[in-house]
């Protein structure tokens with residue numbers, strides 16, 4: 001029996017590795033200016049947001065969480081609980097790390113929203129664009145998070161900026177998908193009515209489709225925030241500072257307590273952000289009949305568990 | 309444009325859904341029907357060579373079973389659907405030749421639509437739903453809300469303007485839908501089964517309301533329904549559709565007295581005629597009529613001329629005052645008194661839209677033919693006991 005029946009023949013070798021390596025090398029050399037510009041721009045944006053976040057006094061942030069929870073979830077117990085949880089992060093000495101993490105996540109989410117929302121709108125309007133974007137999204141969502149780190153590092157080096165890029169890309173699909181989905185599932189008769197009353201395409205979008213889709217878009221935003229948070233620890237491997245780097249350091253030095261307190265802080269952040277943003281779209285949902293979108297309930301809990 | 313002139317003209321309208329339109333059209337030319345075309349070519353014939361006119365100020369009703377192509381016809385009028393062929397003319401303007409921006413303008417000012425499931429925007433309150441048409445037209449907030457408030461009051465929703473759509477009942481939601489259409493002050497209302505989603509009792513209210521609005525605002529309405537009672541109640545003229553074609557087109561009376569085929573006859577027989585015919589259908593003009601300021605002598609003369617033993621009395625604004633009998637008129641003359649104190653002022657009266665079923669109990673014990681009186685109290689005609697009974701046979 002010839003060897004090649006049981007083992008893949010070594011003589012067949014497609015050299016993709018080298019091609020990709022060369023491609024990346026080419027880009028890093030020739031597009032240097034471009035990536036420098038991105039790095040510089042993003043760095044100052046990130047710094048700005050970080051400065052903003054760290055200028056909020058700790059008691060004010062706790063108060064904001066308290067008031068927001070009270071307003072959105074309408075439960076005093078929850079408001080007290082979340083404020084207390086936030087207080088615990090500070091008490092564990094991780095407040096400034098948390099600020100850095102919030103800054104990275106916030107920057108990534110803002111970028112995801114800026115990129116993803118228009119794409120979502122576009123593919124809801126154009127079948128052509130939809131057929132191009134959908135497979136890319138499918139691919140992105142099956143890709144392990146680590147894979148995004150490689151090009152980010154290769155092109156931009158180590159640090160917070162590549163972390164923001166990797167996080168942005170990783171967190172992009174839900175906002176695109178749910179913006180698209182939200183706009184498409186607006187009641188056909190409502191859209192027809194808007195058309196019958198002489199709306200232009202633009203008026204239709206601004207005055208009818210986006211407002212009607214808002215609860216779903218908010219659900220997408222919630223998922224995007226959760227995805228961004230889930231990248232916190234992963235991105236520390238390419239030099240992102242904040243709570244994630246505490247976890248990585250703790251792992252390297254086998255400091256279980258240090259790792260646990262940083263890890264639990266990430267979970268706390270996730271729970272608070274999840275509940276508050278979820279509360280917002282649930283509220284909106286109640287205003288628009290409540291019968292739609294029940295299929296998102298499955299994502300409601302268990303989200304935070306992914307970070308352990 | 310004057311009332312009675314043709315405002316909307318639909319000529320040879322055809323709408324096909326599917327790919328193989330050319331061969332479908334050839335089959336249709338050979339006289340194949342909808343089922344045959346679908347079987348041979350896979351093309352759905354939604355509308356097949358439909359022509360009709362709507363005159364200004366009338367309610368034109370398209371009636372037919374579900375799937376007969378009614379919605380497609382009405383959607384072609386404001387180009388929510390592109391006709392496959394045929395010509396639609398509104399106020400002497402060919403709708404098919406409008407540019408994109410002209411079409412938007414047409415939708416904003418000429419034809420407003422009312423939808424079966426209301427088509428309201430749940431993220432807006434009643435007021436901004438009603439003002440939507442003016443908003444997209446670019447009318448200033450203050451002005452459009454003022455106009456919207458007027459219409460909201462007219463459809464009986466005042467006090468609800470800041471409420472969410474979701475807090476409204478079905479009937480109220482459709483009032484919002486109608487108000488939204490009226491706020492644009494369109495030349496024509498396109499109503500696609502507007503009351504089909506409502507409870508029967510609410511539906512009756514809404515039908516009545518629509519008639520009074522139509523009279524008040526003199527609107528032309530293209531109205532779609534699958535309910536023959538509704539068609540007879542509302543329609544000045546009615547067209548019956550089947551399989552994408554109009555099989556008969558005429559007034560309710562014409563249709564009831566001379567149905568084109570068995571299909572139409574079945575349709576009409578399914579209607580309860582006592583709920584179809586209204587006072588206005590069976591009333592006659594009173595032959596003897598006097599004014600309150602007339603003396604008893606005039607009254608007696610009027611009665612002598614017609615040979616009736618009573619006469620109807622109206623005031624200077626044509627409003628119905630009551631009935632004066634021959635004996636009372638003679639008494640008034642004998643005592644030389646004004647007739648006013650002799651008039652029977654509680655004589656029975658009904659609205660022009662009162663259906664025969666409702667008039668029947670009155671007719672059973674009335675002493676005189678019943679006066680038909682409009683909202684302003686004006687005497688429109690009279691309905692005799694005999695007319696009520698004979699309308700049912």
Ligand SMILES: Nc1ncnc2c1ncn2[C@@H]1O[C@H](COP(=O)(O)OP(=O)(O)O)[C@@H](O)[C@H]1O
Nearest residue numbers: 325352353354373374375376377378379380381
């Ligand atoms: N978008 C569409 N695509 C294919 N067929 C359609 C479409 N819209 C309507 N039809 C078909 O056209 C016919 C007429 O439909 P419609 O005008 O909605 O009827 P009606 O309003 O009288 O119930 C039906 O057979 C329906 O299946």
Ligand SMILES: [Mg+2]
Nearest residue numbers: 378379380501
């Ligand atoms: Mg229909």
